Amino acid sequence: MRTPLRPLARILQARHDGENPDVIERENLRVRHEAMREKSRGRAQFRLLMLCVAFVGAFGTIGARMGLLAATEPSEPRTSAPGAEIIAQRADITDRNGRILATNMTTHALYAHPKVMVDPKGVAAKLAGIFPDLDAGTLERRFTDGRSFVWIRKVLSPEQMQLVHEIGDPGLLFGPRELRLYPNGTLAAHVLGGTSFGAEGVHSAEVIGVAGVEKALDARLRDPAQGGTALALSIDLSLQATVEEVLGAGMSMLNAKGAAAILMDARTGEILALASLPTFDPNDRPSPLVDKDAEAGDSPLFNRAVQGVYELGSTFKIFAAAQAMELGLVGPDTMVDANAPMTWGKHKIKEFEGKNYGPLLSVSDVIAKSSNVGTAHIALMIGPLRQQAFLKALGFFEPTPVELIEAPGARPLIPKKWPEIVTITTSYGHGLSASPMHLAAAYAAIANGGVMIKPTLLKRDGPTSGVRVMTEETAAEAVKMLRRVVTEGTASLGEVPGYEVAGKTGTADKPKATGGYYDDKVINTFASMFPASNPQYVLIVTLDEPLDTTMSEDRRTAGWTSVPVAAEIIRRIAPLMGLRPKLEPAAPVELTAVKN
Amino acid sequence: MRPVLYVLSFLALIALGFWAYRENYATQAALKEVETLQRQIVGLREGLAVQRAEWAYLNRPDRLRQLSAANFDRLGLMPMEPSQFGQAAEVAYPAVTLPEISFTIDIQGTSAPTEEGL
DSSP, rough: OOOOOSSSHHHHHHHHHHHOOOOOOOOHHHHHHHHHHHHHHHHHHHHHHHHHHHHHHHHHHHHHHHHHHHHSSOOOTTTTOTTOOOSSOOEEEEEEEEETEEEEEEEEEEOOOOOGSHHHHHHHHHHHHHHHTTTTHHHHHHHSSOOSEEEEEEOHHHEEEEEEHHHTTTTTEEEEEEEEEOTTTTTHHHOEEEEEEEOOOSOOOEEEEEHHOOOOHHHHHHHHGGSOOOOEEOOOOOHHHHHHHHHHHHHHTTTEEEEEEEEEEETTTEEEEEEEEEEOOOOOOOOOOEEEEEGGSSSOOOHHHHHEEOGGGGGGGHHHHHHHTTTTSSTTOOOOOOOOOOEEETEEEEEEEGGOOOSSSHHHHHHHHHHHHHHHHHHHOOOOHHHHHHHHHHTTTTTTOOSSGGGGGGGBBBSSOOOOOHHHHHHTOOOOOOOOOHHHHHHHHHTTTTEEEBBBBOOOSSSSOOOOSOOOOHHHHHHHHHHHHHHHSSTTGOOOSOOOEEEEEEEEEEOTTTTSSSEEEEEEEEEEOTTTSOOOOOEEEEEESSOOOOOOOBSSGGGHHHHHHHHHHHHHHHTTTTTTOOOOOOOOOOOOOOOO | OOOOOOOHHHHHHHHHHHHHHHHHHHHHHHHHHHHHHHHHHHHHHHHHHHHHHHHHHHHHHHHHHHHHHHOOOOOOOOOOOOGOOOOGGGGGOOOOOOOOOOOOOOOOOOOOOOOTTT
């Protein structure tokens, strides 16, 4: 009901009383304004309240959602496309042709909750029946001493799991496990290394690499982004198997303690086969030696090809010859002093079995006959500084960069000082110790025309570049010299018809732990490349303490031990690599004038 | 006019509610199916991995060598040897046997046929 501003009755009354009627109007106006103000304030308050409710509601919803997200168990997204999820926690390893070297299998671990176990004694007895290595008494004690959790086995076979199921005790539980499997057994064991479980939980366990490629490339293998793609190694399974077979036969025939072989593609540095004997099964990796007095080399885990740092003997001579040719000091036919024995200060440098090839010998013959004295004279022409620089360029001063966890630890042993006598001894491979892998890389540089390439265990797609250490001409001359070692020198047993083997033998006495050298313990090395007309592959064969007893006298030189083994390896693997035997041009028929 | 609008919007509401209800259940069913399929896929993948491992295990060079040695009298397999490479010319092609000429044929030629040619 709207009140008029000037109600007629009151106005008339006021006029009658002689009062000012405007007062009434003002009063009424004031009352009306007050009412209007009151109304709009109420409306504003209501709006503020609504706004508050809206804000509280909005923030409350967000907060509740956040709390819910934080509090709930994480779950796999249900709508993701198949294939996107991680298939295995560790990538497979394959050889260069995609044949599996290491893969994963799902298996189970066995654990127990003794608190919910119905019959601890019976369970312990039955478990001991299934697993002969478990002791029923110990198990029972662990089930009954009040603990609430016991690990029983890390890995079960399906049959064992079924037997455990049949015990039927609610206290026995299984946890899924991924097991690393090496289907080829001992093959390429030193390359692969092995794995073990890292952090273990009930629902899963970490699989971590403990040696070899598995450890060196652990991050790549465990990378979830690359879990689906297998790691392709440069190893060729067929070649590896053949090399191991022949090397093993050679090792037992020659009564050697150990053996190693490296087959490398000279152009790319890819290692096609790497064997070290004795070997082991990475599925059941033996524990490392604990005996302090034992040599590292006595363990089958020791990778002779990479960790075996030894003096490599006469195989080094070709480096002195190549460098001297590279520097222009000599040519292949230059005659050098080879008059044995050579006296240098208080040292006397002798030839094998006290022979004397002198007084003069061409550089090519120095290599073919493996003359220490001749090499010493060539090395003296080069001088210590240049010799060191060349050996450094060939990688003999640093560990090899090959992708094995053992490689960085195998540092070559280099003489601390480098007087001229060290220059002399190093030139024929004494005083400087390196691994067969170093030798393979350096020989690959000669084989591929003078480029130092990085040895690798990973498959490469194309040719690689490297640092040039000698000219192509020098490298070709060096290969020719190495070829002569086989055709008319110390490695005559290394000839494989059709494959033009070139190489250099090396026999080094083993150093005693107490200092000095053993008289009857040697390391025999044959460093070879083939085919000589266009060297593609480098093969290093090393035998540890071999002894050839097939003849009347015992023989310990590389020419009688590692050379025939290497020749047999080449004869077997070259056809596998698709190398066609090449018929070398026959010597020109000599015509002799004959009178009728 | 207005009541008609009310009725129509109410009917639309019911229809939408029904549609949403059905979609909800269809989605849940689809999700459940996806889950089942994914479980199957995982199972098959595991099986595939086992098969691959088995294949690699059965084809390991040691075993193949033993098998070829054990079955030598039947298969006669030997390691590859350099002498097994040959020239294409060494391949013995089967002798070409021409069918006998049993009917008279006309011979066309630019030069007169010699007696030998016939």
